Amino acid sequence: MGGHIDPTRERFGAFRGLPGEGPIHMLNLVRLRDQAVYPDGRRATGAEAYAAYGRDSGPVFRRLGGRIVWSGDFRLMLIGPEDERWDRCFIAEYPSAAAFVAMIRDPDYRNAVVHRQAAVLDSRLIRLSPRPPGEGFGE
16 A cells, blocks of 8 residues: 555645635655655665755745744654654645645646655645644643
């Protein structure tokens, strides 16, 4: 069974159909392949291919107002499947859902995404609506 790498047309439509303006946060959990799988057969590790994705997509991400608001290193799955691990964990902020959509449609981003597709074995991308932090759980 393959991993989750790209959104389906239906999920992307649901993403675009959510109400609300203003900033969005995208929680990214990424598991990399040991060896990248490029359609043209070029050789790289998954980490090297993902770094190329970051390098090539970064200018588009920043031009559209994106920024990384949180990043961390995975250590242990305390609650959840014990064999699940993530190589990259971060939250990207976009000024709006429209900015995220513009990034996905940008020709330079589309050229960069080939590296992500080659690098990623499995991933989760979760859209969040940012809220001010509270004093405790559930606030």
